[in-house]
Amino acid sequence: MQLTSLEIKGFKSFGDRVEINFNEGITGIVGPNGCGKSNVVDAIRWVLGEQKTSALRSEKMENIIFNGTRNRKATNLAEVSLTFKNTKNLLPTEYHTVTISRRYYRSGDSEYLLNGVTCRLKDITGLFMDTGITSNSYAIIELRMVEEILNDKDNSRRGLFEEAAGISKFKARKKETLKKLKDTDADLERVEDLLAEIE
Ligand code: ATP
Numbered sequence: 001m002q003l004t005s006l007e008i009k010g011f012k013s014f015g016d017r018v019e020i021n022f023n024e025g026i027t028g029i030v031g032p033n034g035c036g037k038s039n040v041v042d043a044i045r046w047v048l049g050e051q052k053t054s055a056l057r058s059e060k061m062e063n064i065i066f067n068g069t070r071n072r073k074a075t076n077l078a079e080v081s082l083t084f085k086n087t088k089n090l091l092p093t094e095y096h097t098v099t100i101s102r103r104y105y106r107s108g109d110s111e112y113l114l115n116g117v118t119c120r121l122k123d124i125t126g127l128f129m130d131t132g133i134t135s136n137s138y139a140i141i142e143l144r145m146v147e148e149i150l151n152d153k154d155n156s157r158r159g160l161f162e163e164a165a166g167i168s169k170f171k172a173r174k175k176e177t178l179k180k181l182k183d184t185d186a187d188l189e190r191v192e193d194l195l196a197e198i199e
Contacts, residue, residue, distance in 0.1 A: 010075035012039040047080040130166040
């Protein structure tokens with residue numbers, strides 16, 4: 001699988017549409033302090049579904065929308081798209097090219113898209129689970145994460161191995177199933193109460 005391009009529009013310092021193409025090999029992004037290099041990484045993390053504003057270096061989600069400059073009006077929509085070439089069919093989908101997009105409006109509404117079609121965040125996280133390309137996986141490593149991994153904060157080292165070994169999706173499914181079982185137990189209890197009342 002290869003990350004081929006990133007499109008950013010109205011996200012943080014990117015008021016105008018910017019497209020970054022990643023060719024084979026290493027791509028480096030260089031520029032003076034404060035020009036927006038880390039915002040590119042934030043954009044990738046965000047489109048992959050990051051919900052924690054602290055991980056995006058923002059106080060609230062609205063702050064990720066371009067808030068204008070002296071010469072340019074603020075925008076009302078932040079939009080990021082990330083495109084992968086699904087070589088080796090690592091992503092469980094029939095598409096050879098996969099584009100995921102996320103939109104966030106100043107009104108607070110948001111949208112996720114998979115190849116241009118509206119979807120749920122769950123569809124995107126499910127698609128990328130165990131590929132190492134989730135918002136909090138080992139594909140995006142910041143300086144603070146290196147420290148967390150070395151200190152094994154919140155069992156983070158184990159989490160990385162689980163993602164690499166491909167068992168995260170089974171853990172997620174187990175959690176979901178246990179929740180359903182708990183809900184079903186509660187429903188059964190309620191039915192039993194009702195039956196007891198009728199009898
Ligand atoms: P450094 O090398 O110092 O780490 P950097 O190149 O990584 O810097 P970033 O941290 O990515 O820079 O970008 C910081 C810039 O992004 C600041 O100028 C900040 O004003 C701008 N910025 C952040 N959020 C927004 C926003 N919502 N609207 C407009 N500009 C924003």
